[in-house]
Amino acid sequence: MAQARVVRFYLDPPLKRSAERGQHNFLTLVAETLIEAGFRVAYHRDSAEEREKSRGRNGFALFHMAPPTTQRGVTIRRAYHYPFWAIEPQAERWHWHVARSRFNPETLDPALAKRFTEFWRKRLFAGWQARDDGFVYVPLQGRLADHRAFQTCSPIAMLNEVLARDPRPVVATLHPGETYSVAELSALQALVDAHPRLTLASGQMDRFLPACSCVVTQNSSAAFNGYFFEKPTVLFAQVDFHHIAGSVPRDGVDAAFAARKAPLPAYACYLWWYWQHMSINAGHPSAKVRIAQALRRAGWPM
Structure with a gap:
């Protein structure tokens, strides 16, 4: 009909x-x-x-x-x-x-992409200055103990992987819009007690994102924002902006973490492609x- x-x-x-x-x-x-x-x-x-x-x-x-x-x-x-x-x-x-x-930066105009990205970085993140203070930023989301279908492991297990694979200080942040159970907070506190280089905070993306060495997350939009500051990223869950990140679902955990040490991807071209061409x-x-x-x-x- x-x-x-x-x-x-x-x-x-x-x-x-x-x-x-x-x-x-x-x-x-x-x-x-x-x-x-x-x-x-x-x-x-x-x-x-x-x-x-x-x-x-x-x-x-x-x-x-x-x-x-x-x-x-x-x-x-x-x-x-x-x-x-x-x-x-x-x-x-x-x-x-x-x-x-498929993202192919070779088909894009890098000068145009740079102007586009600089415009939106200034508009969205005025006053944020990119630097590298030598720590890993892990923005957490919700349901910390659950391994959901689109994730490769639970957020708690992801944090354990970060601590096992990266010797630098780690800052994990709770999402200010989420409500966490006593069990979830206890599991996080046990990790903090076991790993003195792990710090737990809430929110404050404006503080941690511009200053970190890299971002590791399930699929938080903080990682997308990190592309404006050319922050290497490891994703533990499926998401739409995976192309220039180390993706555990796509490549496996070893390759995803190894990608942090590869030459920096074309962040500006990617942001232009994602927003101006694909959105x-x-x-x-x-x-x-x-x-x-x-x-x-x-x-x-x-």
């Missing part, structure tokens, strides 16, 4: 109001692109009730940072910082188009073209 040319946006209440009033730059561009392609746009709350209804509704669906409920659905999510966005048929970043694409820059004249391309990739009849 042919699908109705209607796209329903499922959004939390503040975002829904902003989109309906045309006050959200990216969602307004998405709506305009769809309307110009002959679709009608409708707005719904992203509630459990509406998500259940979405499964049986005709037409197409768009969700914000949530898995689509139908094969005719997509999710939208920031590509780490405004105004860069992704539109994907799956919510998991490691399944995104950019994650499966949707909502502030760029190409935004609607990129939106239509992403929806076509998802199988929508644009």
Whole structure:
């Protein structure tokens, strides 16, 4: 059966109001692109009730940072910082188009990439000065004792690997937005007690990221930010920005750690490629073209 040319946006209440009033730059561009392609746009709350209804509704669906409920659905999510966005048929970043694409710096203009990266570094990280104070920065996320499907080991086991493989001081930071159990905090404290060169802190990315020698994490966005400061990175989980990092899921733990000592990758070219070529820059004249391309990739009849 042919699908109705209607796209329903499922959004939390503040975002829904902003989109309906045309006050959200990216969602307004998405709506305009769809309307110009002959679709009608409708707005719904992203509630459990509406998500259940979405499964049986005709037409197409768009969700914000949530898995689509139908094969005719997509999710939208920031590509780490405004105004860069992704539109994907799956919510998991490691399944995104950019994650499966090949990065080839030899095809890019390094001077253009350098100007682009310097502009965004100054805009996003004003006052942050890159240096090397000789320590490993390990930004932790949540569920420290769990080994989830997209990870190669639990975060606690990852921290043990770092301590076993790198003799430098290690600073592990708790995510300020996470709530940790007594058992998780006790396991971390046991590591601190066993390893005097391990320090535990909370947040403070602005303090630790510019000053570290390298970043080791599951898939924290802090590692993506570290590319602006040319910080070698080891990733223990699947993610979309793995291309220039040492990736344990892709290469194994030995090769991933060895990559820290390789010549520095083309960080500026990568950031230009990831944001300006593979993402949707909502502030760029190409935004609607990129939106239509992403929806076509998802199988929508644009």
